[in-house]
Amino acid sequence: MDQAFDVRPSSDDTRPLGVSRPPLAVADLPDPEEVFGVRRIGPRELFQYALGPSLIALGISIGSGEWLLGPQAVGQYGFVGVGWVILISAVLQTFYNVECSRYVLATGEAPVVGWGRVPPGFKLWVPVSVFVIIFAFIAGGWAAAAGQGVYALVHGAIPPSGAEEPRLWAIGLLVLVFLITVAAKRISRALELANWIMVGSVLVGLVLIDLFVVPFELWWEGIRGFFTPAAPPAGITATQLGGLAGFTALASGLNWYVMGHYRDKGYGMGFRTGYISGLRGDRKELLASGVTFPDDAANTARWKRWYRLLLTDMWGIFFVGAMLGMLLPTILMAHAVEISGNRPTAASVPTFVASALDAEYGRWMFYLALVLGVLVLFSTQLGIFEGMVRVVTDAAHATSPRLRRLLEGDPRRFYYPFMLLLLVVIGVVLHLAVPVNLVQWSANMSNFGALIYPFMLMYLNARLPKAARPRPWHYVLLGINVVFFGFFFINFIADFFGDPLVVF
Incomplete structure (x- = not known):
């Protein structure tokens, strides 16, 4: 539920943190019951109110990792030497x-705002x-792969190489994302609910399919x-393994x-700093700088x-879900390789399992696998x-006083126009390469972040x-x-410009 916006500082004190950004205001941590509007956090309240941001991440x-890169790697090279990387x-x-x-x-x-406190500063x-x-x-590889799945659902056939219609479906799904955020009161909450439905349906569906078709040995x-x-299997490249490592779990x-969704959920001091509301939401305030809590016994207990x-x-939702999300599609892919006698390629992996199950078990399994695939990729x-x-939006709103004046305190005036602009740009970019190749690029760029942000x-x-x-x-x-x-990442760059550092 929505709360009235109120920082309620415990004193006039501020706390400096890092460089180039304003000091943090100081206020007491709220109790979880205050944030979620319940008398106590029991098991029902835990799932109904408190848990959720990890579902967006899940x-x-x-x-991209669990439905595309993991199954592709296992389908081509098997589990041993790949699974430990996952x-x-x-x-x-x-x-x-x-x-x-x-x-x-x-x-x-939000972390992007916090990075501005690390020397030499936000600039x-x-x-x-x-x-x-x-x-x-x-690059939009995730969008392009989802478009392939929708095409197969509509036409009952795998899209031909280079077909334009899957890309149009991908753009249509981007428009659907825009409409979901427009219809939301609180955008983070809308994303949580959508993922409760999609992730839950995917995991239950995959468990049932795997129990029905996958042998115990697999x-x-x-x-x-x-x-x-075990050493990585012969023939797999470090770029493929890097893509798998980068997009296993998240990025x-x-x-x-x-x-940053923990801020919008109201976790900890996020309750004091606001959130980005949807067009149907009433509250528009979002603090440009953060709030922290004093070092005392009461706040330590709340922390x-x-x-x-x-x-x-x-650990209870994200990690467990990510491991199931990698295990269930990869053993299904391994079974699809066995029954079809073929191996997935970068072009065929989004719809490979559905095609193999169609030939072995009938049309109903083809459509069921496609529906799960579309839900996976759309989430x-x-x-x-x-x-x-x-x-x-967070970066621009926090660092530009001039922009905040233009927005008149409402970050949605930036959020929605920028979303439309980004939709157009991605619609152009996703025409440029095979979806899985685009995803591998994104995954290895995610590994680049691991060279910087842990130190920050x-x-x-x-x-x-x-x-x-x-x-x-x-x-x-x-x-x-x-x-x-x-x-x-270093191996990916070496491979991109010449010869990889490591060859298996």
Whole structure:
């Protein structure tokens, strides 16, 4: 439910954090019950009100990596030597998500705004961060793949190579994302509800299909592959593995672009700083700078409660969902390879499983697999497209007093025109390459973020109130993120301009 906008500072004190941005105001952390408007947070209230931002991330997650890159890699090379990359990536990314969200809960600032506090300041890091997000996802491979699925649903056949109609369907789905945000009172809440439906339907549907058609041996092979350390299979490139690592779970070093939804949900100090409402929403305020809490016993106790909710949301929903979301499609793809005698290519992977099941089990299975595929890819499309718009809106609104005056305190006046502009640009770009190749490009660009943002998180989180600061081993795990995902990006660049550093 919506709350009245009220920072309610506990004193006139402010707290400096970093450089080039205004100091943070100081106010008490709210209780979760105050934020969600309930008497107590029991199991029902937990799922009905408190959990949810991780579902937006999970909706993106169960898409480009889980439906395209993972099944393609397994379909071509098998589970062993690939599965451990998936597991390590999911663990590291979930931990990284928690650290990004730690900053949001403690300050109420979206990460793109927080980056402006890292030396040398917002004039470098805010535009760089906006550019990296747009550059990574503007290719529109996720949209193009969804368009292929819709074409197959409408025509009952796989689209021919180079067909224009799938691209038009992709653009139509982008328009649908725009309409969902227009109809929302609170955009983040609308995305949560959409993903409860889509992600839930996808996971239940995949479990039923896999139980019906996939032999037990393949289930065991898939699970064993996650926990079997082995050299990557011969023939797979580090660029393919890097794409798989980058888009397993979410988007490796760029995951921060989704974590601002915790602010809009009202987690922690996000309750004090506002949110982006839809056109049907009443509240328009969004603070340009964050609010943090004093170091005292009462706020430390409240912080621990918020942090437990964050861990429940991320590890209980996001991590578990991401692992199921990778296991279920990949074992289905492995079975499709067995029964068809073929292997998926970059062009055929969005509809490969549906075609194989059609030939073996009949038309009904063809359509069921296509429906699940479209839901998977549309949930990805929904989160990525809205996320790009959100990052640019947050960055522009927070850093430009002149723009805030022009917007008259209503960030929606920027949000919706920019979304329409971005829709046109993506509609042009997605005509340029095969969907899976576009997705691999985006995934490896996500790995680039892992060379930068973990270090920036270390800087910011070390300066939070004492109760919110990470423990020493958290910094070690952030460093492992840099090494793991950074390796794949460096190899991708070497491969792009000449010869890869590593060949398997």
